Amino acid sequence: MSVAGDSLTPQPLLELRDIEKTYPGVKALAGVSLTVLPGRVHAVLGENGAGKSTLVGIAAGSVVPSAGTIKLDNQELARIQPRDARNAGLAIVYQTPALAPALSVVDCVLELLPDSKRPTRAGANDWLTAHFRSLGLTIDPTALVGSLSQREAHLVEIAAALASEPKILVLDEPTEALGPEETQWLFDRVSDLLSRGVGVVYITHRIPEVVEIGRDLTVLRDGQVVGRGSVADYSADEIVELIIGRSLETTFPAKPPPSVAAAPLLSVDGLSGLGFTDVSFHVKPGQIVGLAGVEGNGQRQFLGALAGRGPVSGTIAVGNQTVDRHTPRAAIEAGIVFLPGDRLGEAMFGKMSVRENVVAPSLSTAMPGGIVNKRREYHLTREATADLAVKTASLETPVATLSGGSQQKVLLARTRLESPRVLLVEDPTQGVDAGARVRIYSVLRKFAEAGVAVVVLSTDAVELEGLCDTVVVFSRGRVQAVLEGSDVTERAITGTAVMSQRDHGADGLTVSPRRRRWRFAGEAQGGVLAALTIALAVATTAASDSFLNPLNVNQLLVAASVMILVGVAQLLVVMTGGIDLSVGSVIATAGVVLSFFADQGAAYFIVGVFVAVVAGAGAGMLNGLLVTAIGIPSVIATLVSSIGIVGIAQILRPEPTFAVSDEVAELVGLMILNVPLVLVIAIVVALVVQFVVTRTRMGRGLRATGSDAVKANRMGVNVPRARCAALVASGALSALAGIALYTSTTTADPNSGQEFTLVSVTAVVIAGVSIFGGSGSSVAVAVAGLLLATVTNALTFLSLTIAWQYWFQGIFVLLAALIPIAAGSVRRRLHVRIA
Template structure:
């Protein structure tokens, strides 16, 4: 065995496809990397190994451009860099598949893949869907390109990211825990693709905790511990035990704790005839001190069964805990019955990623942490330390966010929270997914201790060796039914895999139906189609409601339909449409712009100084106004991105400053437009203002940008998840600045339209449009959290709101109703999605 130490120099090889030299990286209280060097050679798989927190993901993140190093250099594609941007790394031939898929959840699959591809590998947008469908077919992946990423499982997201990486035809491929969410067949498929890439000379970095995978496909290895290289060499020079010893710094003599030896007593958990979507007629018991395992080829109902026990959907059958029948009709009911589920998707569904370790741990014991409803910080710290006392969670402080922890530390925090809840039944999905060898021992011991204390522990795992070593009984599911029931000495890796692959009993019509209800592609396709239909229905419904309001008003007062009123109404709609689009482009990135009303006023003032000089002077004024609006937006963007000022504060401050500037320029309303200019600005086509036509064209252009361009994909990705967007190669800071600049320019356009309506420059005009712009996007169904929104729906919502406002005068209602109605719309539009989400959760669809 050849083992180098942290002082051993890296062998220089000029043919290396990727070279990292002297890389250092620190976080508050943690030295993540300390002088690490690494070479990837063409046509070879290089395993990067180490415990969670050793620095593996940080190292490859630096290579991929998603992490900025403190020191060291990166040599890629013959160029030396101090740091890289993700898009730059991809353009230079590096593709990466992250441990947690870096796919913005609100993008469609095709948009996500297009964002991941370098420019020279992207198909034309019009052919992208067909191209991607062909790629998925060639790779054997039954995934709908039109599905929304957020509707897919983590397994499907991994497969999509792998497919995108393969489509890049990379010179360097980085795979960070690629098989953790995959089944045996998919892992074999991935290894075949890796072999093909090796044959073409691709250098591959492979991060995994599964030592058999290293022995199977890797030629070189580097071992990290506490941010330093502690070993490197040829894989063939090491045994599996020697690799494990290098990783954890000690001999790993016992991986699994002793199993229960006493005779089983009264069952803690008893399940009889349980059936639901994806599984049927499942019965079993879990006595005190024992651990039950669930196994099977991926997609055969075992995950659906585990989540159903945790209260995810409607099921039939009887569940008893300590002899008493309990309800699992919902997560709340299951939890009240003492059933706790730990999902495999830790950050997606199990934890509060942006909250601290303390807040995550005490979430299961709020009654103890705050018995009278008030926070007791000292008690929270006491409970947290008590819960994680047996786990070596690597963190500088208990106030660190969970998302900043390694996968293994996240799992430890999750188990600590579950243990603090004193469950009677603990359901654990993939307990050691993304967890290093040392941490696995701690997790296995924790699960065995819980079982010994009287908790019924049910574990679902794709690792047959793990089930063999940990469980006292294993149920193997095939086509939604139990294909094998293994106990004691019958539990072997061979028996578990054989039970899944050799099952031949599930051929009945009921079994086939069980399989059909739980296929992975269906989960992605149906919600994707529903979302696309919803996007089309929204503007149609808004326009229909507009028509009803107009007809109802006209029935009370026919003057509502007079050409003069309609012309003014539509011109005002153009103003509202443009400010709505201005707000949309910022909100879709997860921000807000409170300066739109002031920019409207400023642009109207700027135009007013050129309104009596004819069409040429008006054109100059319009250009200056739009330039001024874009400049204000750019300043807003720089305040938000460079100085890290929250958007609500930055735009509020700029709103005051811009309004002050407008009042300095026009202390009193003035600059009335000449007759020629008024005729030009107020031109109509069959009572339809030309400015409204221009507004509709801008809407169409904005819809095209948001849905069919790289900028639009970037805007939506940033709003959905800025961290994932950055990893996908989206320039997050620049995208936010562009969004703010676009908002300023659109607001200036609205100011020009407002000047056409009033014919005079007034610094006090437009202030109410800020609230109106927010109302419009809420009515249009734009997510206030960012990531999604329709320009067409915004235009339809603007028309509806303006028709309602105009109708108030004809109905002799107080002007106060204009504000009340806006408030009512905001409340209703905000509450309805929450109610719909709750209804989906109750029906088990979410």
């Protein structure tokens, strides 16, 4: 099939001219130019680290070039913002999907769409469901992105790109997580786009895909163009030679003759679990067995089960030893080592060094006696990586900064130190360039030659043919066929997989089952906290009728308003992945500022409220600039500003001052339906924040920033602006909390309010907010504030000391942590039953 289109006099849709990009000590791109024409696929090729993703990142606006120009939508620019690129008609599908894990699928898609194509939020769920249905997908729009598989996340991002009706579509390794059927589905969509004059930039390591759909090509090596022209002018071998800079005599190591006499090293009999049923096969020492099948047919779950993941029935034995307990630890103790396809997500410590990752599973060998011995660690790491050609500046380089190929080599080096009897490898060359693939295949064969039983799962039938001695083909969770010897061919593997009876969606795309959505929402946590509040109020009333005295209830509700406002203020910052330690100082300063207006009548008091809120927002802006412009972590920036802010308050009012006119006292004591005005304001603020966070683009930006700042930037979120806005809002809301506190005490004390910093963090934590950012409910925080106010107020009536306040807070924090864990356990049990 050919999907490349033609144009008689095409005008470029995108031009990158003399692009340079320099990182500290590294020149990623040097004078690279690229022209994308309508109706044609332009393949950008090169090994990992050659600069491909950097180049398209510059076009998409997620990377800032050091020099050069970008011409897009008839505008010539030195750089472009992601959202501007999207609005100009450029859509991009990244190798690692740019979807913030804490957002829902629909929120991510809305954020990825250009302004002209974005539906209203009210009808977005129905619109996206219909769009998914037209593409043959049944992914739940309301599911959290973090609950999706890597394959589903790729399909969501592709669907979002198609929904944007792009003029230019950039596909960065789009088929790495897809099976053959889904790859064909994608190519059909590309063909349709080309027929409408869309230009496609296609980055891949899979040369057959380039030959199939490509029209033009540009090859990068070490950040420079080493070849360009028409795909038709090159053979597959010539393209590979351009990529790696040398001829490629062979890709796969020679297979040994089959061993008849050897006893199986890995034996699987009647194994059943989630997604697969009654699977039996054997692997002899020195043998490489492949697992194949159309994606979603149980082979991944089966491989995970061999590694001890998930409940199963049946028997797994290594040699003469049966693995009695189906747990990861039991599998490791039996000599089974698993290398998952999601290297950074599951197998590696991204921020730790190459050295630390290599020796991680072999600490008893690397540091006998439990004492770090770096000399020994360096020796072991160099020995393990000796012939793997890991591209790294040093062994202390964070492993997350390495290319996909080098990361996989680090995992293989680590595996050498573990001395496995059985090696399970999922997608061994996903995101790996042509040169690195050859070395990885060689290492896997060497493991087999050393007597290890190797099991490889791959979606690449060519890879399975060239590497494996035996291939087990799955269909609908069962073994469809076992291919051996000369029967292990690409045609037989693919034919067996696709000819088995399957369910299909629109245009032949394999659809995923609708995911049953389990989520412990913030509102549910708020319900639990409300029940605790009611229970505490009932217990306190039983101990003392005076608890329900109107005066006491009024004081409790006013105190709750302070805690609600400061809790919501802290929530906004935590949601972006930070923390604001200045909220207590802002509360104190707001009361001090207000005191200069409170003794001059209601009109002056209202002016004072405005001034205090502006002052609080100004403190937040200072914090925002320290965090975004200078790059100081929020915990340090707000700690420093907190000291300065309280210093200003002490200069303004060296001593506590009581200052309020009768008119102002009457104003601040206003009630609405027997509820203090300040509590009504606090509740309205919490509801408004909840609406903004969950139903507006600004809220999506805040949550995306805290969920994953890099992905948020690629989605088009202005991350520095989001962080700064959260801190400004926190300052303003903290000032409102200070005003609420002043209305209850009518005293300006520069030393008051500091305890509310801890209170704000406590309210956020017990409301079930992730301290890592990305999520949270202001409604739950508001209920948490009411609970904390009730705890403090109830102590007197329960004849308990103030120390009990901290005990209660500690208990509630512990409960807040345990409730989601318990809910997750119930979820898993129910999921197993439903499945």
